[in-house]
Amino acid sequence: MLYHVRMDVLIPTDMDTDKVNELKATEKALSQKLQEQGKWRHIWRIAGQYSNFSIFDVESNEELHDIMMSLPLYPYMKVEVTPLLRHPSSVRSDDS
Amino acid sequence: MLYHVRMDVLIPTDMDTDKVNELKATEKALSQKLQEQGKWRHIWRIAGQYSNFSIFDVESNEELHDIMMSLPLYPYMKVEVTPLLRHPSSVRSDDS
């Protein structure tokens, strides 16, 4: 099942640089693992913003929630979730 | 170059049914042609809304604009465009 998520990351400007780097590295590793599993189908950077639009393909609202809560940067994010479905005009065979 | 577009379609409730159906059919045909050309990369329906999130992959701002203006339903749409780029955490080879 597909979900559209916008994440705006707001790291405090006074956070310790090492901690910021570690958070970002852990976030990236987890994001890539989830992409390889096919759960995090797409991630795009929004031009000029420290933000992304992502598409998730998961079993349920619960799984989406659990993934979001597991993200190391979640406490510094503003998150907006929109449930999606296949569009009747889509030509893709896999709804993605 | 990638763009994220949200389209909210607001067809007047008193429009002639035949005209509505014709507009929708022409819109669908054009959308599918553009998808097959690789310019309209993704289109998803937003659950509960007569709206979609789409990803376009075009040469320039100009080409995106020309495509939007060519859509038969454009006069009945509220449109929001966001320029995108490859995310540093993306594992895809084609940036899509």
Add this chain to the structure above:
Amino acid sequence: MLYHVRMDVLIPTDMDTDKVNELKATEKALSQKLQEQGKWRHIWRIAGQYSNFSIFDVESNEELHDIMMSLPLYPYMKVEVTPLLRHPSSVRSDDS
């Protein structure tokens, strides 16, 4: 899977009374059928508004969308969908 939906109904003040009554009767019948099937779990009126908060329990985003689109009053509604899940503090056995 659970969804929270707010529906604000805005019937034009100049619509023919018979048509309004027929729309409302058909809407009510469909709503009650879906409630009896367990798909439309709750519906509450918002005090002072021609609006409701509803809880749906359906298989997927697709099923929610199809139900919304089948409502006779949908063309006159403003709809807001929020995906839900069981709360860790809930004492209910059925997540509802």
Add this chain to the structure above:
Amino acid sequence: MLYHVRMDVLIPTDMDTDKVNELKATEKALSQKLQEQGKWRHIWRIAGQYSNFSIFDVESNEELHDIMMSLPLYPYMKVEVTPLLRHPSSVRSDDS
């Protein structure tokens, strides 16, 4: 009498972990006691958010207010209250 309440919890990122855990545990215990008393009829997690939609069934505006003020996490919440009533299309015998 029924009320719909949305609670968005915003715990400061620098709060002591022990204090956070204690607040959450006390909140959960109180929530469950109120659920068992039938006053806090429903609580659902909003997907991707540290927020909930809840339904309260209490005697009066005063009782709702007193319950909200007694919540250990109240000082960290943004709260939105909407008074509800039985919907004419509801098939439930208990208005809940």
Add this chain to the structure above:
Amino acid sequence: MLYHVRMDVLIPTDMDTDKVNELKATEKALSQKLQEQGKWRHIWRIAGQYSNFSIFDVESNEELHDIMMSLPLYPYMKVEVTPLLRHPSSVRSDDS
């Protein structure tokens, strides 16, 4: 039980004058009957607006809703309801 209601009345500029006058007269008569019954405790005009702030004292959310729906001008109103209670600093004996 007390409720604060803001009503913004938006009568279409092309409505027939006789119908407008009749609606206003019926609205006024009903408002005054409800005031005399003690249910519509206060009504104030907002300076420069065709709007009012009102205080209702009724048995329940249901009674408030039924009153609002019975107002002849309701179809032309934007309504905002806020549940109230006695303030701990109030010196009034009757909570009004």
Add this chain to the structure above:
Amino acid sequence: MLYHVRMDVLIPTDMDTDKVNELKATEKALSQKLQEQGKWRHIWRIAGQYSNFSIFDVESNEELHDIMMSLPLYPYMKVEVTPLLRHPSSVRSDDS
């Protein structure tokens, strides 16, 4: 002359408890003195919020402003002022 004022009080969560209690006690004493003088005609708590709706009956915009500025909790308030007048449908003899 009548004014409607909404006050949302936002005391910082880290303020010293003694200072908070002293501020609240002084605020309450002043509020009650002004109520007894007939200048602060009504004060109601908004359910679920640390906020109130109040009605003031004062000589002028200046007097309203001076009262607001004299409130001990003013530095922690978001304030919204709306000038009022007697409503033509009011049955009260004293415009209150």
Add this chain to the structure above:
Amino acid sequence: MLYHVRMDVLIPTDMDTDKVNELKATEKALSQKLQEQGKWRHIWRIAGQYSNFSIFDVESNEELHDIMMSLPLYPYMKVEVTPLLRHPSSVRSDDS
């Protein structure tokens, strides 16, 4: 007593030209009479908008309301009223 009023005039594009001109002429004549009486102290056009910022100096909220309601263009205006008072830094002798 001073009030700041913003008026945004929204005349329907299909209104009869003669009616528009008559409304504007009557509005202007009344505005100038009120300016000469000292009640409508200032009126400024907002650059690029069919809108104005005005300052009124009247006896009460009631008088301000009656003036606004008497304006021929009132049914086509969006109006925002803000009560004012002499600023402690003002050097003017007449508070205007």
Add this chain to the structure above:
Amino acid sequence: MLYHVRMDVLIPTDMDTDKVNELKATEKALSQKLQEQGKWRHIWRIAGQYSNFSIFDVESNEELHDIMMSLPLYPYMKVEVTPLLRHPSSVRSDDS
């Protein structure tokens, strides 16, 4: 040339009292000098707010900007600028 400026002053509640008083005194002195020069034509307090509406009469956008930047309280202000012009209904000879 005329400009309408709204200034909302937000001095942090923990600023040193002496510093606050000094800032306010310097601000007032500068404001009065500019009023005497005819550049700051009007300043009014907004009832119930630590805010003002002001009218400036300066040579250019540049001069307005330089004045705003020179205000001691500018770092603590939210500022909104609107360019104005003489209104065709104004009876004043000096456009002010």
Add this chain to the structure above:
Amino acid sequence: MLYHVRMDVLIPTDMDTDKVNELKATEKALSQKLQEQGKWRHIWRIAGQYSNFSIFDVESNEELHDIMMSLPLYPYMKVEVTPLLRHPSSVRSDDS
């Protein structure tokens, strides 16, 4: 003196095509005359919208207002004006 103007054009979908074309042609001719005079310094289309961002270089707020009011499409525009000035980091000799 420089101004930034955003214009969103909203031509009713039921306007006669000939009238639309004539309005657009007259608008274009006037825009180009003003560009050649150096008063309308820049005009850019916003991608995906029937809107533009423009820069005007005129003598005063009055001249800007008169130009805006002279535009044939003005009655169908939502307009937002922002006064500008040379930026201290600009390397241009002509402030444009």
Add this chain to the structure above:
Amino acid sequence: MLYHVRMDVLIPTDMDTDKVNELKATEKALSQKLQEQGKWRHIWRIAGQYSNFSIFDVESNEELHDIMMSLPLYPYMKVEVTPLLRHPSSVRSDDS
């Protein structure tokens, strides 16, 4: 390719003056280098604000993003990006 960017700079009022000055000097130097390269085509100050409207002329969304991220003041900015294109009414030969 052209982009319109609004930047609102919000430097914390308690930042060390030397650090502020250094940040501003580095920002200015980089801005001027980019202007001389033709990538940062225009920059205007917004009157009364510590903000600018800028026009960028770059190869792609990616290049725009990289420039924004390289700005020393970026961590203190609110940024809004709008993709632009040549307007059909423009008389300029270089689309700028």
